[in-house]
Amino acid sequence: MSKKLTTRSENYSEWYNELVVKADLAENSGVRGCMVIKPYGYAIWEKMKDELDRQFKETGHQNAYFPIFVPKHMFEAEEKNAEGFAKEAAIVTHYRLKNDPDKPGKLMVDPQAKLEEELIVRPTSEAIIWSTYKKWIQSYRDLPILINQWANVVRWEMRTRLFLRTAEFLWQEGHTAHATKQEAVSETEQMLQVYAKFAEEHMAVPVLKGRKTDSERFAGAEDTLCIEALMQDGKALQAGTSHFLGQNFADAFDVKFVNKEGKQELVWGTSWGVSTRLMGALIMAHSDDAGLVLPPKLAPIHVVIVPIYRNEEGLKQVMESATKIANELKSKGISVKLDDDDNRKPGWKFAEYELKGVPLRMAIGPRDVENNVVELARRDTQTKSSVPQEGIADYVELLLDEIQEKIYTKALNYRDSHITKVDSYEEFKSILESKGGFISAHWDGTEETEQKIKEETKATIRCILLNNEQEEGTCIVSGKPSKERVIFAKAY
Amino acid sequence: MSKKLTTRSENYSEWYNELVVKADLAENSGVRGCMVIKPYGYAIWEKMKDELDRQFKETGHQNAYFPIFVPKHMFEAEEKNAEGFAKEAAIVTHYRLKNDPDKPGKLMVDPQAKLEEELIVRPTSEAIIWSTYKKWIQSYRDLPILINQWANVVRWEMRTRLFLRTAEFLWQEGHTAHATKQEAVSETEQMLQVYAKFAEEHMAVPVLKGRKTDSERFAGAEDTLCIEALMQDGKALQAGTSHFLGQNFADAFDVKFVNKEGKQELVWGTSWGVSTRLMGALIMAHSDDAGLVLPPKLAPIHVVIVPIYRNEEGLKQVMESATKIANELKSKGISVKLDDDDNRKPGWKFAEYELKGVPLRMAIGPRDVENNVVELARRDTQTKSSVPQEGIADYVELLLDEIQEKIYTKALNYRDSHITKVDSYEEFKSILESKGGFISAHWDGTEETEQKIKEETKATIRCILLNNEQEEGTCIVSGKPSKERVIFAKAY
Numbered sequence: 001m002s003k004k005l006t007t008r009s010e011n012y013s014e015w016y017n018e019l020v021v022k023a024d025l026a027e028n029s030g031v032r033g034c035m036v037i038k039p040y041g042y043a044i045w046e047k048m049k050d051e052l053d054r055q056f057k058e059t060g061h062q063n064a065y066f067p068i069f070v071p072k073h074m075f076e077a078e079e080k081n082a083e084g085f086a087k088e089a090a091i092v093t094h095y096r097l098k099n100d101p102d103k104p105g106k107l108m109v110d111p112q113a114k115l116e117e118e119l120i121v122r123p124t125s126e127a128i129i130w131s132t133y134k135k136w137i138q139s140y141r142d143l144p145i146l147i148n149q150w151a152n153v154v155r156w157e158m159r160t161r162l163f164l165r166t167a168e169f170l171w172q173e174g175h176t177a178h179a180t181k182q183e184a185v186s187e188t189e190q191m192l193q194v195y196a197k198f199a200e201e202h203m204a205v206p207v208l209k210g211r212k213t214d215s216e217r218f219a220g221a222e223d224t225l226c227i228e229a230l231m232q233d234g235k236a237l238q239a240g241t242s243h244f245l246g247q248n249f250a251d252a253f254d255v256k257f258v259n260k261e262g263k264q265e266l267v268w269g270t271s272w273g274v275s276t277r278l279m280g281a282l283i284m285a286h287s288d289d290a291g292l293v294l295p296p297k298l299a300p301i302h303v304v305i306v307p308i309y310r311n312e313e314g315l316k317q318v319m320e321s322a323t324k325i326a327n328e329l330k331s332k333g334i335s336v337k338l339d340d341d342d343n344r345k346p347g348w349k350f351a352e353y354e355l356k357g358v359p360l361r362m363a364i365g366p367r368d369v370e371n372n373v374v375e376l377a378r379r380d381t382q383t384k385s386s387v388p389q390e391g392i393a394d395y396v397e398l399l400l401d402e403i404q405e406k407i408y409t410k411a412l413n414y415r416d417s418h419i420t421k422v423d424s425y426e427e428f429k430s431i432l433e434s435k436g437g438f439i440s441a442h443w444d445g446t447e448e449t450e451q452k453i454k455e456e457t458k459a460t461i462r463c464i465l466l467n468n469e470q471e472e473g474t475c476i477v478s479g480k481p482s483k484e485r486v487i488f489a490k491a492y
Numbered sequence: 493m494s495k496k497l498t499t500r501s502e503n504y505s506e507w508y509n510e511l512v513v514k515a516d517l518a519e520n521s522g523v524r525g526c527m528v529i530k531p532y533g534y535a536i537w538e539k540m541k542d543e544l545d546r547q548f549k550e551t552g553h554q555n556a557y558f559p560i561f562v563p564k565h566m567f568e569a570e571e572k573n574a575e576g577f578a579k580e581a582a583i584v585t586h587y588r589l590k591n592d593p594d595k596p597g598k599l600m601v602d603p604q605a606k607l608e609e610e611l612i613v614r615p616t617s618e619a620i621i622w623s624t625y626k627k628w629i630q631s632y633r634d635l636p637i638l639i640n641q642w643a644n645v646v647r648w649e650m651r652t653r654l655f656l657r658t659a660e661f662l663w664q665e666g667h668t669a670h671a672t673k674q675e676a677v678s679e680t681e682q683m684l685q686v687y688a689k690f691a692e693e694h695m696a697v698p699v700l701k702g703r704k705t706d707s708e709r710f711a712g713a714e715d716t717l718c719i720e721a722l723m724q725d726g727k728a729l730q731a732g733t734s735h736f737l738g739q740n741f742a743d744a745f746d747v748k749f750v751n752k753e754g755k756q757e758l759v760w761g762t763s764w765g766v767s768t769r770l771m772g773a774l775i776m777a778h779s780d781d782a783g784l785v786l787p788p789k790l791a792p793i794h795v796v797i798v799p800i801y802r803n804e805e806g807l808k809q810v811m812e813s814a815t816k817i818a819n820e821l822k823s824k825g826i827s828v829k830l831d832d833d834d835n836r837k838p839g840w841k842f843a844e845y846e847l848k849g850v851p852l853r854m855a856i857g858p859r860d861v862e863n864n865v866v867e868l869a870r871r872d873t874q875t876k877s878s879v880p881q882e883g884i885a886d887y888v889e890l891l892l893d894e895i896q897e898k899i900y901t902k903a904l905n906y907r908d909s910h911i912t913k914v915d916s917y918e919e920f921k922s923i924l925e926s927k928g929g930f931i932s933a934h935w936d937g938t939e940e941t942e943q944k945i946k947e948e949t950k951a952t953i954r955c956i957l958l959n960n961e962q963e964e965g966t967c968i969v970s971g972k973p974s975k976e977r978v979i980f981a982k983a984y
Contacts, residue, residue, distance in 0.1 A: 034559035067526035086589040
């Protein structure tokens with residue numbers, strides 16, 4: 001397979017699809033809408049997971065595990081939530097296969113083994129978890145419960161794309177229970193901050209923090225907070241959500257506690273999640289026509305060392321230096337791959353690691369050994385320089401920090417230059433078509449207007465910024481009065 | 493709920509069930525046969541996972557993720573494997589729910605949304621993975637593939653028990669592909685060694701390493717290696733398996749490679765797994781009538797510190813010492829919980845942490861502060877001593893190592909004294925009923941005899957030891973000649 005990618009300007013969507021496959025991140029499986037996450041892609045996801053998990057624990061959460069199946073009666077208990085997910089529910093109806101009498105060697109569903117009650121493969125776990133919390137919560141002393149789960153979930157999406165929208169995906173879902181509304185609201189906000197910090201400091205992806213409108217809110221929530229990232233094609237991507245559930249699930253599952261005054265009250269809840277969709281955001285935010293660009297904090301390999309040689313003697317000489325440098329780097333916690341594969345030429349390797357987004361490439365040839373230098377190439381800027389071997393580990397360590405910072409700043413500049421204030425619907429449509437990005441505009445607060453804009457332009461309200469500046473204005477569509485601007489964009 | 497457990501001698505099975513629930517490890521969910529793994533239980537599982545994952549990576553494996561669903565035609569491709577799992581397959585037949593016209597607010601399976609082909613929720617992933625490997629493997633250069641997956645799987649078991657046998661469970665499954673038989677056989681053996689080392693060094697559970705008989709082999713494998721542990725009631729528990737798959741899956745999914753000589757060959761495979769069942773083994777191997785006993789290497793909390801005080805003044809004084817000690821311990825990487833919860837009395841806390849198997853409990857009262865000592869209680873031996881605060885962190889570090897060692901030695905002594913050689917069927921039955929444990933006996937090698945013994949005594953052949961001593965003898969049942977003894981036991 002050719003490693004050459006379609007360019008972003010030729011076809012952004014095609015560029016993304018090719019990149020995911022050619023950089024060995026993921027591929028479609030033989031199961032409709034489900035992906036295979038390949039080792040290189042999974043290694044990036046593991047780095048995300050480890051860091052998020054650390055932050056969840058630091059903020060007092062514990063991991064647990066709940067069943068993948070939700071019995072139908074439990075699924076339908078919180079009606080809005082059920083309604084929101086019913087249309088994409090994968091349903092287990094039978095528990096046994098038997099030999100097909102008409103087709104030797106083939107199997108068929110055994111009609112005798114029909115379940116009395118159907119099981120839904122979890123699209124999200126509020127129902128199963130709140131039905132469990134009912135057993136765990138009696139008194140205010142049992143609260144708060146601060147639990148996170150790493151799991152797979154299934155939503156039967158009709159149109160799927162690797163990482164961005166798949167029938168099965170991996171995610172984490174936090175589910176917390178609290179004695180007071182204020183505590184639950186604080187938790188919702190805290191977890192949004194955790195997500196925002198992770199996106200910016202680790203993924204190097206700047207995000208807007210805001211609140212969803214009524215129509216975009218999570219099914220069953222009172223309030224949905226979100227982080228919204230901007231991709232290089234000017235489309236937004238919702239990268240994480242944190243929901244204040246009010247007492248909705250407590251009500252649906254009858255989860256009450258006795259408060260300090262001895263009175264029964266319904267429990268307050270939150271839920272929050274990010275998924276393998278973050279992989280899509282990471283890929284689309286930074287990568288270029290030569291392939292992936294990975295921020296060092298999430299790169300499975302920080303530095304690849306490619307020995308350059310003509311003969312056995314040269315190889316030996318070069319490998320000695322290369323191995324020494326590799327060990328120096330490793331002792332600093334830098335992840336190194338020394339690629340001495342004899343079957344591939346250096347040029348092939350250069351292209352391969354460029355495609356895979358390894359932040360730094362170090363080439364060492366016989367002359368470099370003589371001069372005590374290496375050739376160091378940065379993936380993000382695609383620049384090369386000759387660097388002394390002396391003190392190389394310290395140098396690389398600083399450089400990786402600089403690259404992390406630089407990638408973030410580049411994405412931030414792009415994002416900041418793509419938030420456009422408009423004051424008319426004409427301007428709105430024109431910016432949306434020409435420049436894209438986030439558009440800040442006045443809206444009259446009605447679902448009707450929101451819907452009309454969506455139908456006519458495909459743009460949706462991404463969020464109302466947290467701590468949004470209050471500003472008198474008029475809705476760009478209806479002309480009705482508005483007290484604040486909201487953020488629109490076309491989105492993934 | 494009373495924290496008092498049924499004792500092992502009263503009812504071992506009941507003791508186990510109560511312990512799992514009362515120590516907050518897991519509980520049954522509202523979904524038939526599926527468990528909820530609670531935070532404390534999950535924290536132990538995470539420690540197992542982290543260590544195993546480290547060892548898999550150290551032996552050259554990478555993680556990846558494959559779909560949870562297996563289309564029926566793919567599932568049935570390797571016939572023996574399909575036959576082995578068909579009777580316990582959870583089957584997805586529909587992908588949408590709709591409002592039930594007869595019952596307002598209720599949902600029903602939408603008959604319009606029937607899948608063209610049924611999907612099996614993976615009971616194991618050979619089928620989906622080998623159908624993927626077909627795309628990845630063309631030449632010997634693409635081999636070996638050394639992949640592991642951490643995932644949930646579903647086997648519709650009729651009789652379930654927490655951790656030991658559940659409809660859904662968590663596990664890891666390694667799936668490797670090789671150019672030669674020898675390499676695949678070595679991989680199979682290597683992974684069995686990894687499992688054995690983990691069981692013995694981390695779980696402190698001694699294991700027998702052996703090979704399954706034809707009738708106990710994994711469906712679709714040529715050879716199944718296993719580790720077998722012994723529980724305190726004299727029953728064996730299969731703790732991990734490593735399968736040499738031969739070319740069976742390569743054949744079923746047409747996975748061929750071009751070898752160095754340019755010829756097409758079928759690929760050789762292995763698969764290997766351990767699951768949350770290990771939690772059952774860990775619990776049953778070491779715990780006692782007072783609760784869990786955890787080896788320090790897998791204990792989420794190494795040391796609990798309980799301050800003892802009469803009044804505010806005492807508390808302040810004691811907390812100062814306690815906090816200082818906690819910090820000293822933490823700086824050595826020892827996991828500490830300082831329990832200053834005011835709502836609970838020290839006695840309650842002592843019982844609670846004993847039940848939860850925290851290896852060391854440290855009590856500090858005003859007099860201890862004066863004398864610069866603490867009272868240290870070991871969970872495994874249930875002994876107490878007064879220990880100087882000076883140098884406490886070094887002392888605790890050494891003591892934790894000693895406890896780890898001691899727990900293993902205790903289990904090893906028990907196991908070793910429960911391997912009994914017998915030379916007649918009478919003796920076999922008598923030992924099985926009186927003493928239990930592993931029984932080493934001659935067997936004629938036929939499935940018929942194996943089956944007869946199983947029916948008459950419920951004992952199965954757990955394994956034929958690796959590097960088994962060759963010894964002429966006669967089968968205890970048929971009297972036919974035998975060249976080696978095999979290991980029998982009643983098993984979980």
